[in-house]
Amino acid sequence: MGQPVAILIAVDTGKGALSCTESLQELAELATTAGIEVRACIRQQRELPHPSLYLGSGKVDEVLDQMSGVDIVIADDELRPRQQKALQERLKCKILDRTSLILDIFAQRAQTHEAKIQVELAQLTYLSTRLTRLWTHLSRLGGGVGTRGPGETQLEVDKRLVRARIKTLNGQLAGVRKNRETHRQSRSQRPHVVGAIIGYTNAGKSTVFNKITNSSVMQEDALFATLDPTTRQLILPDSPPVLVTDTVGFIQKLPTLLIDAFYATLESVYEADFFIHVVDVSSPHWLVHIQTTQSVVQANGHPVFYVFNKSDQLDQPPVDMPYTPKRVMSAHSAADIDRLKADLTVFVSQFEHIIVVSVPHTRSDIRNLLYKHGRVIADVTRETHSDITVSIQPTLGEKIKGQLR
Numbered sequence: 001m002g003q004p005v006a007i008l009i010a011v012d013t014g015k016g017a018l019s020c021t022e023s024l025q026e027l028a029e030l031a032t033t034a035g036i037e038v039r040a041c042i043r044q045q046r047e048l049p050h051p052s053l054y055l056g057s058g059k060v061d062e063v064l065d066q067m068s069g070v071d072i073v074i075a076d077d078e079l080r081p082r083q084q085k086a087l088q089e090r091l092k093c094k095i096l097d098r099t100s101l102i103l104d105i106f107a108q109r110a111q112t113h114e115a116k117i118q119v120e121l122a123q124l125t126y127l128s129t130r131l132t133r134l135w136t137h138l139s140r141l142g143g144g145v146g147t148r149g150p151g152e153t154q155l156e157v158d159k160r161l162v163r164a165r166i167k168t169l170n171g172q173l174a175g176v177r178k179n180r181e182t183h184r185q186s187r188s189q190r191p192h193v194v195g196a197i198i199g200y201t202n203a204g205k206s207t208v209f210n211k212i213t214n215s216s217v218m219q220e221d222a223l224f225a226t227l228d229p230t231t232r233q234l235i236l237p238d239s240p241p242v243l244v245t246d247t248v249g250f251i252q253k254l255p256t257l258l259i260d261a262f263y264a265t266l267e268s269v270y271e272a273d274f275f276i277h278v279v280d281v282s283s284p285h286w287l288v289h290i291q292t293t294q295s296v297v298q299a300n301g302h303p304v305f306y307v308f309n310k311s312d313q314l315d316q317p318p319v320d321m322p323y324t325p326k327r328v329m330s331a332h333s334a335a336d337i338d339r340l341k342a343d344l345t346v347f348v349s350q351f352e353h354i355i356v357v358s359v360p361h362t363r364s365d366i367r368n369l370l371y372k373h374g375r376v377i378a379d380v381t382r383e384t385h386s387d388i389t390v391s392i393q394p395t396l397g398e399k400i401k402g403q404l405r
Contacts, residue, residue, distance in 0.1 A: 199293055276305050
């Protein structure tokens with residue numbers, strides 16, 4: 001079977017962070033990532049989408065005239081169930097919207113059991129409001145002979161099965177969160193500062209992550225190449241080791257239900273001590289990309305280091321870049337990676353402060369940790385303990401002191 005062919009449609013309201021043209025370009029990238037060939041893009045200027053057809057009736061006829069050889073029509077916004085149904089009846093083809101397209105990409109990319117649970121939950125949550133007589137015989141969920149209650153229609157059976165599956169998945173996700181909490185508590189006992197790499201999808205986060213941690217996380221020039229968080233140790237010159245987590249990228253109009261489903265994964269972001277925000281500076285929309293990421297990840301006072309990546313694709317980087325601290329660079333340049341590591345050494349060490357820790361003579365493990373991860377200024381021996389004065393990162397110092405309690 002050949003590659004499916006699609007027409008993209010959009011309503012241009014003149015609002016939004018991206019122009020309609022830019023948003024359609026991004027939708028085309030999403031379609032390509034999903035393995036769909038884009039045949040044409042059709043847009044209409046309207047104050048609001050048509051309540052039942054999304055586009056006006058005349059514009060829908062224009063789409064219909066170009067349907068020869070087309071398998072799918074994809075809307076650049078999330079369609080209401082009635083809009084999706086009306087377009088499907090009018091155009092006699094499969095209708096997707098931006099949300100369902102992103103869900104499809106996530107389904108293709110999900111590798112771990114956790115990611116697959118989260119994607120299926122998001123898909124079923126989306127589907128639950130769109131069940132019609134066209135959606136029948138959900139055999140994968142256990143529908144069919146023996147599952148129908150007294151007086152139930154097939155539609156009612158389908159809805160019941162979807163609700164039951166959503167309940168099961170929520171239960172499984174609760175287990176995932178419990179396991180993550182256990183791992184998080186275990187990790188909090190280890191004397192490491194934790195950072196998270198965040199940014200817009202396809203900004204080069206995984207490439208930066210691999211280069212600075214000497215890892216081999218999957219990286220490719222595609223949207224949402226990374227779904228599952230990966231944590232590795234970052235060794236910086238003249239600095240204690242830091243743990244860094246690579247995370248899923250963000251995008252304009254990222255479905256809320258997907259953010260909710262991936263909360264367990266995003267917890268790794270929210271638990272970080274600092275953020276490394278990777279930005280594709282070669283994109284004309286890099287500022288919008290920063291704002292989109294910030295709208296999902298609330299920094300809440302966390303220190304942020306900005307990496308303006310892919311500078312090798314520009315003749316001249318933007319002059320007005322009011323984000324500091326930062327490094328304008330290419331992740332494919334070894335010299336730039338070395339400079340970034342030097343920057344991160346300063347970035348992390350600037351949060352050091354001086355503390356005095358009273359270490360019992362029986363706790364040589366704590367003494368060793370202070371000497372290993374801090375700069376000891378004084379070590380005074382007392383009768384039952386030693387008072388060790390050390391310059392150390394606050395988070396790290398608190399974690400080590402916490403082991404004395």
